[in-house]
Amino acid sequence: MTAHNHDRPPSGRVILLRVSQKALLFGIASTLAACSGGKVAAVQNAILPADPSYKIGQAFDHRKICTSTKWDTVKDGRGRLIVEYRCELSGVADYYKSLDDKKLAALQGTIQGLEGNYIAGMTSLQTKIDGEQKKLTELNAGIVNPDAQANVDAEKIKLQDQSEELLALKSGDVTSIISTTNRISASLPTDSFNDADLSTIARDASEHLSLSTKAGQNGAPSAELTRDENGITSASQSAIYELQRSIGLLQSGIAQSAASIQQDKNDTAGIQNRIVDVSALIKSDQDELAKETAGKEDYFRNLEKSVGAQIQAIGLNPVVRGDELFQWTVADDNTPSLVYAGAEMVHKDGHTDDIAYGYNSVGTAIQLIVQNSMNNYSQYEPQI
Structure with a gap:
């Protein structure tokens, strides 16, 4: 001390x-x-x-x-x-x-x-x-950049998912939109989809599925269901542009990465x-x-x-x-x-x-x- x-x-x-x-x-x-x-x-x-x-x-x-x-x-x-x-x-x-x-x-x-x-x-x-x-x-074994190949494969999966969602949104069919959105929206990269309409579609589609099991007494769609379907359809129009832009970027990136991989192999x-x-x-x-x-x-x-x-x-x-x-x-x-x-x-x-x-x-x-x-x-x- x-x-x-x-x-x-x-x-x-x-x-x-x-x-x-x-x-x-x-x-x-x-x-x-x-x-x-x-x-x-x-x-x-x-x-x-x-x-x-x-x-x-x-x-x-x-x-x-x-x-x-x-x-x-x-x-x-x-x-x-x-x-x-x-x-x-x-x-x-x-x-x-x-x-x-x-x-x-x-x-x-x-x-x-x-x-x-x-x-x-x-x-x-x-x-x-x-x-x-x-x-x-x-x-x-001649594989120059396996990480790059894995990235390309992952990007191709994203491209397929986004293409399917784009087709569903363009169709205007609410049932198809709900099915597609709930199936693949969870796997979509949030940083590529910053448009609020995309998250709105996924949320409304999930809620809509639960509401659809509670039809009115006369069997006709309830006011809530009708409102949700109108909201989903309306939001889809804005989301289509965001998906088209993302798909274009994916296609360009896949093409460039694939060309680079092939060049390395050669x-x-x-x-x-x-x-x-x-x-x-x-x-x-x-x-x-x-x-x-x-x-x-x-x-x-x-x-x-x-x-x-x-x-x-x-x-x-x-x-x-x-x-x-x-x-x-x-x-x-x-x-x-x-x-x-x-x-x-x-x-x-x-x-x-x-x-x-x-x-x-x-x-x-x-x-x-x-x-x-x-x-x-x-x-x-x-x-x-």
């Missing part, structure tokens, strides 16, 4: 403060004993600017989060008399242990994730090789060049896969060694105690000035991390002190 500064925005009113670095304290001199009590009292009895209904001592003492509090006076390295308030914070050790536990879980997840990524990379490389070998087989030199290129890709990827396979054990071993060292270091020197500090200087007229606010986190080996509060954090801390609603550091720390 390293020392760090908090500087988060405060909530509520903010006390105007002049906060400097923590005073380097050297202990209480015997000659200060007579005046130290007066200086401490001067701070304790001063009005708290953040909430004038409190004196500083009233607000700072008897806090729920403090297992103990202490007021003292010391001299700093430049001879100033410093009044210091210290609160031993409740739950500090548990809070930092929870952070260590989260860090431990994250590091363990890191090992699993990186090992999984390594294996996934090998699997992806093998999949790529399989695809390249399939491509090589097709090239050797270009034996081109096929041979692609065979050479694909063969080179396969060789390169196979070499890479062999390298990854051979290095897998070393990678896993080094990963577990490096991350494992971080895991083992967690909790070796935990935080065992935390104190919150406020320090004041006191003028000759007994007016106190806050010069430092922060916390000391004491580790198992005795070394201490200083956490100096920024200006905004000081204001927030004092508001929380006045509220006195928190009894655990896990609640308090995220606010500061």
Whole structure:
């Protein structure tokens, strides 16, 4: 753990403060004993600017989060008399242990994730090789672009479906329109049919089929059926143009793709060049896969060694105690000035991390002190 500064925005009113670095304290001199009590009292009895209904001592003492509090006076390295308030914070050790536990879980997840990524990379490389070998087989069989051929075949199916729907729409026969639309509209590409009439026909045709089973009592078509049939016929007139345009584009695209495929088939030199290129890709990827396979054990071993060292270091020197500090200087007229606010986190080996509060954090801390609603550091720390 390293020392760090908090500087988060405060909530509520903010006390105007002049906060400097923590005073380097050297202990209480015997000659200060007579005046130290007066200086401490001067701070304790001063009005708290953040909430004038409190004196500083009233607000700072008897806090729920403090297992103990202490007021003292010391001299700093430049001879100033410093009044210091210290609160031993409740739950500090548990809070930092929870952070260590989260860090431990994250590091363990890191090992699993990186090992999984390594294996996934090998699997992806093998999949790529399989695809390249399939491509090589097709090239050797004289099929230059099987994807292009598959696209042409799919476009021919679309062309057939759209041609049938166009004939149905042109016929004006509602029964034929309903049958054709419901049969093939679901397979039609929506990006090719952005005219609202096409979707209207498909929707109305579906509803019409359900209505047609509910004829009037006299057997004659109901008003709803008549209205739907008129709407379908009317919408068909606008949709015919959109279908004709799409059919023309399909026919042109199929012709161009088919010509390109045939040209590739006739270009034996081109096929041979692609065979050479694909063969080179396969060789390169196979070499890479062999390298990854051979290095897998070393990678896993080094990963577990490096991350494992971080895991083992967690909790070796935990935080065992935390104190919150406020320090004041006191003028000759007994007016106190806050010069430092922060916390000391004491580790198992005795070394201490200083956490100096920024200006905004000081204001927030004092508001929380006045509220006195928190009894655990896990609640308090995220606010500061």
